[in-house]
Amino acid sequence: MSDLLRLQVDGPVARITLARAEKLNALTVPMLDALDAACGQLERTPSVRAVVLDSENPKAFCSGADIAEWGALTPSEMWRVWTRIGHRIFDRLATLPQPTIAAIHGLAFGGGLELAMACDLRVAASNSTFALPEASVGAIPGWGGTKRLARLIGPSRAKYMVFRSARIDASTALAWGLVEEVVEAASLSIRAHEIAREIASRAPESVQLSKQLIDAEAGGLSAETIAAGLALALPNGREGAEAFKAKRDPSFTDS
Template sequence: MSGVRLHIAGGVAEIRLDNPAKLNCFTVEMLAQMAGHLDLVEGRTEVRAVVVTGEGDRAFCSGADINAWGDLPPVEFARNWVRGGHRLFDRLARLGKPTIAALNGHAFGGGLELAAACDIRVMAPGATLALPEAGVGIVPGWSGTQRLARLLPEGVVKEMALFGRRIGADRALACGFVAEVAVDARTAAHAIAGGVAVLSPRAVEVTKAMIHAGLDEDSAAMIEALGSAAIAASPDKAEGVAAFRAKRKPEFPGN
């Protein structure tokens, strides 16, 4: 039975797409399961990093199951399927923990967009990347023309999306899309994730937010979150809360 599995050990959470019979493509249920796992991981302070991967060695993720969206009416397809997937990938991109995609196999369509939503990527040498949507009469809908276009050169994205070509691991490495090419991508990704355990989790979280704000990845929310965190540690905030509870006029120290 297909699903998305979560395993937490040694401060690292692994989220694994488990639908190998269909090259780990997404079903409606799998989108919902992954959303629940991300919510759980966000709240677990012992989790320092997250590895996203796929079951088996043929595919990381081949995208979305055509049987899940092929017969949807246009409005439902756009409103629920496309926007729902987009919200999930945005949630992954903005997770407070550092994320690593272990591309154990091919990443096509939504699978490539899933990899792009992670912070860094490790890729098996035989894996390939592709945006095959035009071949089935649709367009990339889960940030392939947006977030992915910020991570790869324009010509490379167009080569995949407009001409249907696949990109191999060596070229993805040369473009900077992947951090490492490794025969065992999962093991390499877990080794990188394990290195995060010795770093300050708060410093890592805030640094990630700052980088995303600079890249306009939900910059408005990032700026307000960082500002709110700074003011929350101030004596003025403590005085304001105390005065409200005591029903008196606050005397802000301003330091």
């Protein structure tokens, strides 16, 4: 996949690992491109039923977007390239058919926290620290952070974090609903994969349709995608497709 990001598949569970350890996994365009490619592969692999996203550096899940890449951009470049790429790829991660679990230890700052929030679930090590510090450098969260943070912890707490560039610890993140579980650092990978295997043991259609319905209710992926799939699976949907291929008029029946 990439020296900066690895994708491993072990039966029904896949693992995406951020591997720019020496830079605390600060996100670059090549890393985003690798994540995009990983999502594309997972979309085409229905045998994968759950995905764990983690880091090989125990000091940081992800320290955020690499300021060396975006700090010199013009406003036009920032809009045309940087923010649009991040939005598109994080949204692709969020809308994967498979449930995703972020296994977080150390820092989850800025774009790193936005990346974690694009996952369905978050399990954190007790040494984790969370922040959207963009206001301290004259920026704003640009990859969906304000929307996802407010949805998870509420508008007032989101404002508290964003306005102050405030850092919160794992216990606060758990109490506020930013993460679902907090475990000791040594147990983080084990626990994240336990949850992934449990999800993978359930009926995949039930899990994936439930994900889409919950996300649609929360203002994410439209329920239209479910309806479109259902329509094609029904007898009249199959008849329409067969008639089109046979170049004949369809013969629809009452449900």
